[in-house]
Amino acid sequence: xxLMGVTVLLLIITGKLRMRTTPLLPFSxxxxxxxCFSYSTLLEAYxxxxxxxxxxxxxxxxxxxxxxxxxKDSENVIRGVLAxxxxxxxxxxxxxxxxxxxxxxxxxxxxxxxxxxxxxxSQYKASGLVSTGLCWNAGGxxxxxxxxxxxxxxxxxxxxxxxxxLTQSSTxxxxxxxxxxxxxxxxxxxxRLKNNKIGIGNLFIDMTFIGLIVMLLVFVSKIxxxxxxxxxxxxxxxxxxxxxxxxxxxxxxxxxxxxxxxDLIHWMSSKQFLFGYGIDCSGLPxxxxxxxxxxxxxxxxxxxxxxxxLGMGIFGIVSLYFxxxxxxxxxxxxxxxxxxxxxxxxxxxxxxxxxxxTYYWLLFIEFALLNYKGQMTESKKELLK
Numbered sequence: 001x002x003l004m005g006v007t008v009l010l011l012i013i014t015g016k017l018r019m020r021t022t023p024l025l026p027f028s029x030x031x032x033x034x035x036c037f038s039y040s041t042l043l044e045a046y047x048x049x050x051x052x053x054x055x056x057x058x059x060x061x062x063x064x065x066x067x068x069x070x071x072k073d074s075e076n077v078i079r080g081v082l083a084x085x086x087x088x089x090x091x092x093x094x095x096x097x098x099x100x101x102x103x104x105x106x107x108x109x110x111x112x113x114x115x116x117x118x119x120x121x122s123q124y125k126a127s128g129l130v131s132t133g134l135c136w137n138a139g140g141x142x143x144x145x146x147x148x149x150x151x152x153x154x155x156x157x158x159x160x161x162x163x164x165x166l167t168q169s170s171t172x173x174x175x176x177x178x179x180x181x182x183x184x185x186x187x188x189x190x191x192r193l194k195n196n197k198i199g200i201g202n203l204f205i206d207m208t209f210i211g212l213i214v215m216l217l218v219f220v221s222k223i224x225x226x227x228x229x230x231x232x233x234x235x236x237x238x239x240x241x242x243x244x245x246x247x248x249x250x251x252x253x254x255x256x257x258x259x260x261x262x263d264l265i266h267w268m269s270s271k272q273f274l275f276g277y278g279i280d281c282s283g284l285p286x287x288x289x290x291x292x293x294x295x296x297x298x299x300x301x302x303x304x305x306x307x308x309x310l311g312m313g314i315f316g317i318v319s320l321y322f323x324x325x326x327x328x329x330x331x332x333x334x335x336x337x338x339x340x341x342x343x344x345x346x347x348x349x350x351x352x353x354x355x356x357x358t359y360y361w362l363l364f365i366e367f368a369l370l371n372y373k374g375q376m377t378e379s380k381k382e383l384l385k
Contacts, residue, residue, distance in 0.1 A: 004059035004364075011066050018066040023326040024367060026319035028061040031279055034312045037271060038278035045297035046281045053279030053311070056360040064367040074368040081365055082151060085144035088133035089156070092163040095131040105129055131166045138167035139302075139352035142175050143345060143362050149179040150341045151374065157183065171351040178344040182337065254351065256290070257306045263289055264310065275313040280357050282310035304349030304356050311356075320355075321346070323363075327370055338369050 011017040035054045039047055068074055091106075098104045111121040123130045123137065132138040133145075142164075149160040161180055164172040264285055265273065277284050283299035286292060293299050301307045309317045324346055331338040345366070348354050355362035 004056070004063050007063050007067075008059055011063070016066060017062070018069070019062070020065050022061075022065055022367070023323045023370075024061050024064060024363065027316070027323055027363075028057055030275070030312055030315045030319045031057040034275045034279055034316060037275050038281070042278050042281065042284070043297075046278055046284055049280040049298055049300065050278040053357070053360075057279070057363070060360055060364045060367075064364050068364075068368050068371065071371045071373040074371040075374045077365065077368040078147065078151070078372050078374060081144050081147055085141070085146075085148035085160075086152070086156065088135070088141045089145060089148060089159055089163045092131045092133045092138075092166055093159070095129075095133070096166050099129045099131070107132075107134075125168070127168065130168050131163075132169075133163075133167070137352075138169035139171045139348075139354060140359060142169065142172040142348055142352070143354055143359070143365065145172060146175045146179055146341060146344050146348075147365075149176045150337050171348050171354065174351065175344045175348040178347060179337075179340055182340045253292075254303065257286075257301050257303050260286070260289060261306065261309075273313055274315055276309070276311045276316055279311050280307065282307040285310055300353070300357050302353050303351070304353050307353050307356050324366065327366060330370065335372070338372065341369065342366065 008017070031054050035050055039050050042050055068077065095106045098106045105122050107121040111117045112119060121136065123132050130138070133141045135141045145160050145164060149157050152160070157180060161176055164176040167173075267285060267289065272285075280300050281298070282301040283293065283296070286301060287294050287296075287299075301310065304320075305317065308320050312320075324342055328339045328342045328346075331342075345354065345362070353359060355366070
C-alpha cells in the first residue's frame with residue numbers, strides 16, 4: 001500500500017494524475033460509502049482494517065486509471081508479475097528439494113536466521129513443511145503463478161502445475177488447473193491437430209522436458225517418495241472439496257463460512273446488508289455468531305466472497321464481481337485466455353482472499369489485463385504454431 005501511496009504522490013507532483021470512469025469505479029465508490037457508515041461504529045482494531053482497506057482500494061483505483069491507459073503500460077505490469085511468478089516457482093522447487101534432501105527450511109534460513117525479517121517465515125502442516133514460495137501462504141502468490149501458467153511457454157506451464165501441487169494449496173491447484181485444462185482442450189480440438197499439422201520442434205522440446213521429469217520421478221527413489229507424499233496430501237485436500245466427511249480443520253472452517261451465511265444475513269440490519277460492517281471487518285459479525293477467534297482484536301474470513309459481502313454488503317460484492325465479470329466478457333472474443341484467467345481468479349476467491357485484505361494489488365493486475373495484448377506472443381505461438 002505504501003508503494004501505491006508514493007506513486008500517487010509522484011503523480012500529483014508531476015501533474016500526471018488522471019481520474020476517469022472505469023469498471024473499478026463502482027467498487028471504489030461503495031468502499032467510500034461503507035467507510036462513512038461503518039468507521040465510527042467500530043472498535044479501534046477494526047477501524048484500522050476499515051481504513052487500510054479503503055486506502056488500498058482508492059490508491060489502486062487512482063494509480064490504475066492514471067498509469068494504465070494503454071496496452072504498453074499494461075504489458076509492462078504483466079511482464080513484472082510474470083517475472084515474480086517465475087521466481088516463486090523456482091523458489092517453491094528449491095524449498096521442496098532443500099527440505100526433503102537436506103532437512104533445511106529455506107525460508108527460515110533466509111528470512112529469519114539470516115535477514116531477521118520475520119520470526120515465522122514458514123508454514124507447517126501435519127504433513128510437515130509446506131513449500132509456499134516467497135510468501136507464508138501460497139494463496140498469496142497464486143495469482144502470479146496462474147499468470148505464468150497462462151502466458152509463459154509450455155515448459156513453464158508444466159513447472160507451474162508441479163509447483164502448485166507442491167504447495168498443497170487447494171486455491172493454487174484449482175486456479176492453475178483451470179488454465180491448464182483450457183490449453184489442453186484448446187490443443188486437442190485445434191484445427192492444426194485435426195489436420196496433423198503439429199509443430200514438431202516445439203513438440204519435441206516439450207516431450208523431452210516432460211520425459212526428463214518423468215525419469216526423475218521413476219528412477220530417483222528419493223524424489224519419487226517426496227513427490228508421492230506431496231501428491232497424496234494435495235489429492236486429499238482436493239478430495240475434501242467434494243467430501244465433507246474428510247474435512248480437516250482448515251477446510252472445515254472455510255466450509256463453515258458459507259454454511260453460516262444464512263444466520264449471518266439474518267443478524268444484519270438493512271444498512272449492514274447493503275454496505276456491510278466495514279471493509280475487511282468480516283471477522284466482527286462472524287465472531288459474534290460463532291465465538292471463533294473471540295480473543296483476537298480483529299481478523300477476517302479467508303474468502304473473497306464472504307469477506308467482501310460481510311465487509312461491504314451486497315453492493316460491495318456486486319460491484320466487485322461486476323468488475324471481474326466485465327473483464328471476462330470484454331476479453332472473451334479477442335483474448336479468451338484472459339477471460340479464463342479471470343474465471344480462475346473468481347473461482348479461487350471461493351477458497352481464499354486472493355484479491356482482498358492484503359492482496360488488493362490483484363485488482364491493479366486485473367485492470368492491466370483489460371488492455372493487455374501480450375497474450376499473442378510466447379504462450380499462444382508455442383501452442384498453435
